[in-house]
Amino acid sequence: MTKQAAIIGGGVIGGGWAARFLLSGWDVRVFDPDPEAKRKIGEVLANARRSLPGLFETALPEEGSLSFHDTLEEAVSGAIWVQESVPERLDLKQKVYTSLMEHCAQSAVIGSSTSGFKPSELQEGTARPEQIVVAHPFNPVYLLPLAELVTTEKNTPDVIAKAKEILSAIGMHPLHVKKEIDAHIADRFLEAVWREALWLVKDGIATTEEIDDAIRYGFGIRWAQMGLFETYRVAGGEAGMKHFMAQFGPALQWPWTKLMDVPEFTDELVDLIAGQSDAQSGHHSIRELERIRDNNLVAMMRALKTQDWGAGALLNAQDKHLGANAPEIDETRPIVTVRRAIPLDWTDYNGHMNEARYLQAFCDATDRLMEIIGCDAEYISTGGSYFTAETHIRHLDEVHAGARIEVRTQVLLGEGKKMQLWHEMYEGERLLATGEHMLIHVDLETRRPSIPGPSIKANLTRIATAHANLSKPAGIGASVGVRA
Incomplete structure (x- = not known):
């Protein structure tokens, strides 16, 4: 019997979740009052169909069915996974959960795409808080495998195990964050880099394109396959991590960054950054940039498969999982x-x-x-x-x-x-x-x-x-x- 997922909110992230589940053989039921939701999800799905299946040497399951519904009650009927991807307003999310609890199965996992709220905040005041977990993905959801699974003591071991099992089955890596914190793990790194980048632009040190070049031609590629600490361990040479930290640790005392200080978002700064970004990428439409991004991600991740490393090792494991159903x-x-x-x-x-x-x-x-x-x-x-x-x-x-x-x-x-x-x-x-x-x-x-x-x-x-x-x-x- 085909498994069923409900997607609440069909924007960029919700559409990505819909594509990930649908191409993994699940039936997907969508609720989004936006009259453009069907078109938007259709466009995301077209990109996913073009790119995701080619990551694997084994065919993905036959697509499930995609349907759009006028009420939450209809959308969650029969769903064993409900993914909430509504705008980042706590009052709105809690209102959605109240309605979800009235209609979804008590055995369903309710995952939130929130990039900042803690699960305890989402669970507050709900009838069955144990059902709600944070399942924070990264765009494009249908290609990038990371999902930060953040839980609290109210989540039972069975709910956590079920969430991990479902995320793994659709080819994702559930990173279980056992101690909640605002913005989880990955977004805190992104925020730190973003703050520093804003200062570099404001102070006239670098343009948006130069900053992007520093990432994509340098440490970004290293991070893609080895992360932060493993990269620095290698940088320590034969002596390893201790040597690296002894050598570069004193630099942490130097005034290299302004991470705790953020420039004011004045109209002048916003116009400066927007103008530089338009000059850098304005000749491409958003859909063209998405396809360029997808092409690059697929090429890098397929290259990592040959080394059975990082995201490539995860894809190889998924290949074996898919092949077992031949x-x-x-x-x-x-x-x-x-x-x-x-x-x-x-x-x-x-x-x-x-x-x-x-x-x-x-x-x-x-x-x-x-x-x-x-x-x-x-x-x-x-x-x-x-x-x-x-x-x-x-x-x-x-x-x-x-x-x-x-x-x-x-x-x-x-x-x-x-x-x-x-x-x-x-x-x-x-x-x-x-x-x-x-x-x-x-x-x-x-x-x-x-x-x-x-x-x-x-x-x-x-x-x-x-x-x-x-x-x-x-x-x-x-x-x-x-x-x-």
């Missing part, structure tokens, strides 16, 4: 060896998938077929594997970023040292490309052809025998420029 294999039909979306970084200057990525998708399909017959990492560690000897790919149709593809694999030959595979790539039932591949089993010590192990041979023979009953695919044996 359907059973039917060996009497072509085997689905790849289900995934096309990432943003797989496209080229023509706006469609680069030809090298067709080969990568087929390589992934071959690797999956090898796993199915038992030629997995454990077997390869014993000294046997398959090498590709010949490949022929036909590019039949174009495919764009965000498209969901499927590769279906047929074993044409499985005898002795040889394995011949036929891959067909589809978007829905539209055939995009075919790949014909001849592989040879190799002894990794001698680097020479060899007979595969008995279990590999038996598994491959079984599938090849079953696939011999399938019709012969069109295009087998074709040469470049010549139809078979």
Whole structure:
């Protein structure tokens, strides 16, 4: 049965939450009196569909259903997670909670997107305070995995465990903040940097663009993959963190910052900063900047996946979680060896998938077929594997970023040292490309052809025998420029 989430407030953050849940296979019910809510969420969702699925090597679940409702009562009906993302006014939030308590299930978790209020403030005066937690995300919610989960002693262990489980299941990292504080953890850092940046602009030290350059070309990249303390530990060299603190600790006494002093927001300062920002980025629309941001985030986070580090390690874990739900294999039909979306970084200057990525998708399909017959990492560690000897790919149709593809694999030959595979790539039932591949089993010590192990041979023979009953695919044996 599809799980259900209710989104209360459909602005930028609420829309991001809706997209995150929806693309994770949940049904999403939205309540927002704004007549533009459906359009705004639709635009956020379009960006999410384009970018989020491409973070993974495994297809996301089928989208849930999205519906909009005129009352809170309708929106929360059946929801096991309710996310409140209304404006940052405590009286408004508490009024919403009073109404929520009347209509939502007592077992539902109520998460607040608040960036500043403590959960005890949100819980005050409510009928069931144990249901309310802070679940503070970062924009764009559908890409950035951090959710600050802030709780109080009124939250039961079961509620906390359930909140962690649900956030993890939709690919987020629930950072459990066990001792509440205004603005939680991350926003306090952001506020400190923001205050210092305002002074640097006001005092004429740097422009908005120069400050952004200092972050994006310098420590921002380090922070993205290693955080603050781990970065400084490395800066301490072989002597480690103690050496770093001994070396740079005295600098904390120097008048380098004005963190406790904020310039007055005069019209002059606001105009100065707004003008510099317009000059820096005004040639892009907000939607263009969002897409540029999403492209960059996807590229960085996918790069971190190859190192299994930071946000990349979290994505790899989610890949395994998604892959665990793969359907059973039917060996009497072509085997689905790849289900995934096309990432943003797989496209080229023509706006469609680069030809090298067709080969990568087929390589992934071959690797999956090898796993199915038992030629997995454990077997390869014993000294046997398959090498590709010949490949022929036909590019039949174009495919764009965000498209969901499927590769279906047929074993044409499985005898002795040889394995011949036929891959067909589809978007829905539209055939995009075919790949014909001849592989040879190799002894990794001698680097020479060899007979595969008995279990590999038996598994491959079984599938090849079953696939011999399938019709012969069109295009087998074709040469470049010549139809078979």
